[in-house]
Amino acid sequence: MALYRPIADHAMLVEFGTAISDASHAQVLALDQALSANPFAGFREATPAFVNLLVDFDPIITDHAEVEAHLRCLADQPLTPRTPVTWQVPVCYENAPDLDEVARRTGLSTDAVIAAHLAGDYRVFLYGFAPGYAYMGGLPEAIKLDRKTTPVRGVPAGQIIIAGTMCLITTLVMPTGWWIIGRTPTRVLTGEETRPFLFDVGDHIQFHRVSQAEFEALP
């Protein structure tokens, strides 16, 4: 059962659970998809997260009660989520600043850390923190670590970073307390007008390993 929580004068939060689960996230994506296919008058935008969907609206045109009625109506119909895209992302693990420390803390060899990272089944749960920071769930338990106690400043774009059960590709020069285990030429902020963000929420990501030489040869 979904919970409908009104926010201020201009939004509803539709909540499908309290803990991160594939089932809750599937419901979030299904409602998101249904809403984008059937928007209401005054709809501004929807933001999917782990267990809930934020629906922002223009309070001059509509109100919480009308929006809730519209969303309940959508939720009553069979929801078919969009077929997710699977993206192949090359990763170079050579000269990654935190790979040795992750190995030490998890008690694995660096090769085992890399193998674990490559074995993960990743899916974009939400974007957050900064433009283009796509939170990919599915990091194996074996390399699950808490964040560093102090963030590192000035981490460049294109770094593969991990913390908890999540993996991210950095898109900007920003501070991060996550562990930097590799880098990729893949740009989530594409700079392209038609598709400025590479992944949609719900998309799958598969990482594959490239050598330093291959990484440097990639466009």
Place this chain on the structure above:
Amino acid sequence: MTRLRVAFAGPHVTFQDSGRLGRMRYGVPASGPMDRKAFAIAQSIFANPPDAAAIEVSLGGLSLDCVEGHVTFAVVGGGFIVQIGARRLGAWAVHTLHQGERLVIRPGPWGSWTYLAFAGDLVAPQWLGSSATHGPSGLGGGTLAAGQEVIVQDARVAPTLEGSIPCPIWARPRRVIHAVLGPQDRFFSAESLEDLATQPFHLTNAYDRMGVRLRGPSLTPEGALSIPSEPILRGSVQVAGDGLATVMLADHGTTGGYPKIATVVSDDLDGFVQLRPNDAVRFKLVLAPQAVALARQGDKALRAYLNRPR
């Protein structure tokens, strides 16, 4: 074409248009002006379109030298001081800047943000179709820096528009702001909810376009340190583990794992951001239907002002 050169720019002086909407799902907040009403008034003077850029000036101030040409401009929002050469003028006014003159905008008796709009097309870089500046990344129009040139294309001189314009009462700083509880008020004790509704809070110096941290009663959340990241809005009152509340503003992060005890209604945010560090503010809790009524009332007042006979 009119060419201006930045002689001095304080921190957080940026190009902004009315905002970059619809990209929250990709981690991009709307950005745009901190005081959206003042921005709208400034742009309306020249009938500039909603996607036109203006310059948002912070308490840091701005000095511009007119290197070439001339242009009529408006400064709207806050009680800022505006000077052309030795002539000391106020904000909420329209003037013309001529070649060789220096325009100085600096903080006056009240307010934290003001808008410099031009009769003409202010040239600013765009990102995703908007010149709104996302402060933390610098994407969009960008932050102004000394030495930079600012270009106004098709700059006009409009003597009939010159003079002062009225500063409506609702454009003044708001010391009482309406908020709706939630969406994560369930993580707070009855005492914390009572404190939020009855105790004064103070803005701190931790104030930028992303948000402002408040000083006040500790609102420590109970058992909420591991909630899954949820969407954040402009106006979200987020409480970190230390019990301190932060009101999220134009450049807010789009998702976060700290609980939001309440959300400030949009109509009060423009007046709220015109407060300054150490100013007191109180929350007045309302239900969602009242919040909608406030939004409609505020919109009606703004439209009546913009359509006033001149």
